[in-house]
Amino acid sequence: xxxxxxxxxxxxxxxxxxxxxxxxxxxxxxxxxxxxxxxxxxxxxxxxxxxxxxxxxxxxxxxxxxxxxxxxxxxxxxxxxxxxxxxxxxxxxxxxxxxxxxxxxxxxxxxxxxxxxxxxxxxxxxxxxxxxxxxxxxxxxxxxxxxxxxxxxxxxxxxxxxxxxxxxxxxxxxxxxxxxxxxxxxxxxxxxxxxxxxxxxxxxxxxxxxxxxxxxxxxx
Numbered sequence: 001x002x003x004x005x006x007x008x009x010x011x012x013x014x015x016x017x018x019x020x021x022x023x024x025x026x027x028x029x030x031x032x033x034x035x036x037x038x039x040x041x042x043x044x045x046x047x048x049x050x051x052x053x054x055x056x057x058x059x060x061x062x063x064x065x066x067x068x069x070x071x072x073x074x075x076x077x078x079x080x081x082x083x084x085x086x087x088x089x090x091x092x093x094x095x096x097x098x099x100x101x102x103x104x105x106x107x108x109x110x111x112x113x114x115x116x117x118x119x120x121x122x123x124x125x126x127x128x129x130x131x132x133x134x135x136x137x138x139x140x141x142x143x144x145x146x147x148x149x150x151x152x153x154x155x156x157x158x159x160x161x162x163x164x165x166x167x168x169x170x171x172x173x174x175x176x177x178x179x180x181x182x183x184x185x186x187x188x189x190x191x192x193x194x195x196x197x198x199x200x201x202x203x204x205x206x207x208x209x210x211x212x213x214x215x216x217x218x219x220x
Contacts, residue, residue, distance in 0.1 A: 014059040021052040033154045034166050056084035083109050137208040148194045149173035155190045177202040
């Protein structure tokens with residue numbers, strides 16, 4: 001009990017730092033895709049991603065210490081541990097020759113780690129299970145849709161004549177996650193996969209919003 005009590009403030013600080021790091025990493029990747037040279041990642045981005053991944057690993061390590069020897073058995077721990085490893089930096093150090101598509105997919109892995117950071121911060125900032133579930137739903141949809149727009153733009157912009165700027169890609173992503181659809185059709189394999197995943201996420205998450213509204217109505 002004493003160990004948990006002394007570690008708790010540090011755990012909360014690392015959760016908050018992980019959240020900030022995740023947001024910074026999303027902004028940096030957006031800059032690389034929208035305004036970068038679109039062939040390789042810049043040195044400053046590689047350094048930033050390494051620093052954020054180290055922060056994620058420190059967060060997971062402290063969680064493991066806090067929960068004792070059974071900490072690694074926590075739900076999703078091993079998955080997020082794999083996502084937090086700086087694979088892109090490891091590939092660069094090992095002189096692996098990755099294509100732009102392979103490098104971009106690997107670069108998005110730490111961003112998936114942002115979901116855990118956001119969820120953990122919500123858990124200790126918001127009271128009530130229904131409210132936590134609602135905000136987890138909102139954050140998941142917003143982050144996933146934005147990341148999908150980034151990937152779609154990076155893969156489709158060079159070959160899709162109907163895609164004009166990142167604004168079009170963002171509009172396309174939101175239209176698909178709401179299952180409305182858009183008049184921009186993907187031509188690359190990655191773009192087609194994203195086009196299938198977005199409506200699935202939208203349809204899977206919408207009942208959570210309905211449950212939240214119903215719970216509020218029932219309480220009143």
